[in-house]
Amino acid sequence: MDNNLIASWQAEYSRTSSTVIIPDGCRDLIVKTLGNGKPNWFVSELFDSSELVQIEANSQWVGFRLSPGAQIKEQALLEYIEAKQCHAQDVESFIGEFVSSESSIEEALECFACDTGSIKQSAAQLGVSVRTLQRLVLHKTNRTPSYWLQLARLRKAARSLTHSTLLADVAHNHGFSDQSHMNREFQRWLGLTPVQLLSSPAIIKQLNSKGYA
Structure with missing residues (x-):
């Protein structure tokens, strides 16, 4: 598997529905097909908060999760797929031509994810100015x-x-100023309080899927 392709997923829906997608720091190359119709390829956005996605009946979805911070030649990628009439099983053979990573960004994102606590500390660790x-x-x-x-x-x-x-222990251990601060951040990013999250298995499953940090 290409280093910039960190996971793949698929889902089928027989009925019209909706699903909540939470931020994971990644963009996905997705192909959606309605019944026997023409596949629709697109690259997902980088979410800043949870999003409610509408799902059409009789739809099939296949997604390819790209690494956090990956540089994507989005227009060229989608034009290539259209011109070559690519299938989902072909993605690994060509994705490296359109998606790349830069060591400076990989190092920065790794540093941010390692509990450095601040941009200033991260900059010092990376040897650059803030x-x-x-x-x-x-x-x-x-x-x-x-x-x-x-x-x-x-x-x-x-x-x-x-x-x-x-x-209160979770808030302290992860650098929130207090439990109220943590609650606000959960609601901002996930649309849920910590207590509500514990009763949301679909969201917990997403959190445990591959993504940033």
């Missing part, structure tokens, strides 16, 4: 370092929750 780090990350990912730091913290905190966990 301003340089901010410009680089924003230019290459279209998101600020704060986005990646906060998303990593949120995802780690969410995965650490159990029914026996004290929420």
Whole structure:
């Protein structure tokens, strides 16, 4: 599997429905087919909060999750798929021509995900100025370092929750100022409180799927 392709998934729906998708720091190459119709290929957005996605009846979806911070030649990729009439099983053979990663971005995102706690600490660890780090990350990912730091913290905190966990301990262990701060961040990113998340198996499954941090 190409290094920039970290996971694949598929789903089929017989009825009209909707599903909530939470931020995972990744963009996916997706092909959606309605019945026996023509496949519709697209690249998903990088979500800043949970999104409600409408699902058509008799639809089949296949997705290919791209690595966080991957550089995607989106228009060229979709034009190639259209011209070659590619199938889902062909993706691994050509995805590397249109998706790449840069070591500077990989290192920055890894640093943000390692509990460094601040942009200043991350910049020092990477040996660059704060301003340089901010410009680089924003230019290459279209998101600020704060986005990646906060998303990593949120995802780690969410995965650490159990029914026996004290929420105040989770907040402290993951760098939130207090439990109320953590609750606000959960609602901002996931649309759920920590307590509500524990009763949402579909969201928990997404959190445990491959993604950022």
